Amino acid sequence: MRTKVEESVAAVFRGVGQPLSLERFAAPQLQGEEALVRIRCATICGSDLHSYFGRRHSPMPCILGHEMVGEIVAMGPAGAKDVRGNSLALGDRVTWSMVWSCGECYYCTHGLRPKCERLMKFGHEEIAAGRALIGGMAEHCWLPEKTAIVRVPENVSDVVACPANCATSTVAAVFRNAGCVQGRVVVIHGAGMLGQTACAMASIEGAAEVIAIEPDAGRREQARRFGATAVLDSALPAADLLARVREVSAGRGADLGLELAGYPESIELGVTLLRPGGRFVMAGSTFPSRPVQLNAEQVVRRLITISGVYNYSPEDLEAALAFLSQAVKRFPFGELVERSYPLSEVNAAIQYADTAKPPRVALLP
Ligand SMILES: [Zn+2]
Numbered sequence: 303m304r305t306k307v308e309e310s311v312a313a314v315f316r317g318v319g320q321p322l323s324l325e326r327f328a329a330p331q332l333q334g335e336e337a338l339v340r341i342r343c344a345t346i347c348g349s350d351l352h353s354y355f356g357r358r359h360s361p362m363p364c365i366l367g368h369e370m371v372g373e374i375v376a377m378g379p380a381g382a383k384d385v386r387g388n389s390l391a392l393g394d395r396v397t398w399s400m401v402w403s404c405g406e407c408y409y410c411t412h413g414l415r416p417k418c419e420r421l422m423k424f425g426h427e428e429i430a431a432g433r434a435l436i437g438g439m440a441e442h443c444w445l446p447e448k449t450a451i452v453r454v455p456e457n458v459s460d461v462v463a464c465p466a467n468c469a470t471s472t473v474a475a476v477f478r479n480a481g482c483v484q485g486r487v488v489v490i491h492g493a494g495m496l497g498q499t500a501c502a503m504a505s506i507e508g509a510a511e512v513i514a515i516e517p518d519a520g521r522r523e524q525a526r527r528f529g530a531t532a533v534l535d536s537a538l539p540a541a542d543l544l545a546r547v548r549e550v551s552a553g554r555g556a557d558l559g560l561e562l563a564g565y566p567e568s569i570e571l572g573v574t575l576l577r578p579g580g581r582f583v584m585a586g587s588t589f590p591s592r593p594v595q596l597n598a599e600q601v602v603r604r605l606i607t608i609s610g611v612y613n614y615s616p617e618d619l620e621a622a623l624a625f626l627s628q629a630v631k632r633f634p635f636g637e638l639v640e641r642s643y644p645l646s647e648v649n650a651a652i653q654y655a656d657t658a659k660p661p662r663v664a665l666l667p
Pocket residue numbers: 347348349350368369468469
């Protein structure tokens with residue numbers, strides 16, 4: 303099963319403030335259970351923008367992009383396997399965990415694959431000899447052995463499936479961390495890509511109330527289409543927000559708060575909106591911000607649990623795709639990808655994504 307693909311074009315990030323350059327790379331000679339995928343669609347994530355504009359450290363040169371869907375076009379001599387160990391075939395439409403973990407180190411064997419000691423991230427690796435095509439802004443992507451690959455359900459389109467291996471899986475990890483959602487009052491802070499997905503997931507999991515708190519009016523309206531039962535402007539005084547949450551929770555406060563925007567203000571607010579014994583899960587703070595002010599005595603006396611979620615485990619990717627397959631029937635996931643560009647216009651796509659701030663912009667190689 304040697305590759306017929308001889309070379310591939312990729313958009314290379316060579317420095318902050320420089321446009322990505324389209325460059326040709328030789329296709330890898332596949333070993334063992336490796337696979338080569340032709341990228342059908344990739345979406346631009348907020349963290350790609352952080353890299354491009356120098357708001358987070360990125361290795362260079364590097365092929366950005368980690369949200370993608372592709373089709374297997376070549377496999378190593380041992381064939382490729384999905385995350386469950388089932389054989390994959392040429393032509394299979396797949397996505398894969400953006401986080402590669404070894405499965406053998408201390409963290410991998412202690413239920414913490416996101417902290418693997420040999421962790422590799424697609425779209426976040428320096429280009430080196432023999433391992434160039436490890437990002438989404440390209441025609442092809444190389445999948446090393448042990449990549450957690452999952453087939454995309456037929457009823458999930460490419461653009462809807464693209465964010466599955468970043469945004470949707472992160473939200474799935476947040477919900478796994480949050481525990482039971484059925485019958486609960488859930489407050490979601492931030493209604494971007496993660497927040498909209500979280501509204502839909504809370505709704506599908508049977509939350510009694512799904513309250514989205516977000517400054518942007520357009521996103522608040524969108525949250526209603528994604529299952530929010532109430533939307534609140536984060537600019538309202540904290541006392542008003544607390545009163546609104548208490549109205550729908552028999553005066554107690556929220557059972558669960560999910561912080562998906564990464565703002566210290568929403569963390570500080572979110573903890574005060576919880577009922578005694580409430581749980582607060584944070585996944586938005588993936589960039590530097592000021593320290594958060596918490597009233598420790600209140601956290602203790604009110605039995606509050608606060609936890610952080612970063613990256614995710616292979617099981618979350620499987621959960622994300624199962625969720626999307628179910629959720630596309632009820633929620634307009636297609637509208638989260640506002641525009642598509644060919645790979646040759648990747649720099650225009652990035653500029654649009656950064657200025658217009660739609661939930662996602664797609665690249666179609
Ligand atoms: Zn991402």
